[in-house]
Amino acid sequence: MLEMEALLLDLLQHRAVLPEFARDPSYAERDELSLKKPLGVLNDAIAGRDYLVGNSFTVADLNVAGILASGKMGRLNLSGHAEMKRWLDACLARPAYGRVRDRARHK
Numbered sequence: 001m002l003e004m005e006a007l008l009l010d011l012l013q014h015r016a017v018l019p020e021f022a023r024d025p026s027y028a029e030r031d032e033l034s035l036k037k038p039l040g041v042l043n044d045a046i047a048g049r050d051y052l053v054g055n056s057f058t059v060a061d062l063n064v065a066g067i068l069a070s071g072k073m074g075r076l077n078l079s080g081h082a083e084m085k086r087w088l089d090a091c092l093a094r095p096a097y098g099r100v101r102d103r104a105r106h107k
Helices: 002-017 025-046 058-075 082-092 095-105
Strands: none
Touching: 002 025, 002 058, 025 082, 058 082
């Protein structure tokens, strides 16, 4: 995740957070290209599994999904990573995540 976190946050900045005049599409494109390899590794690791470690949701799933959520908000293209997208969508569909998201919206 350390390899991907800075790229995901930069992607989010240049696609959603910064004002339009400050966004640089070339940064977002570079981030997407740089993310292909680590996303592929994660996609292969989660293939056929519901969780990253063991048979239940753990802090590993929480940590990785929390960081990848910023990529989803930054419109990261996950079309080539179907297993990872399936896993991430399941993580983000958990009731606890929904409660946190709802609280953040009401602040």
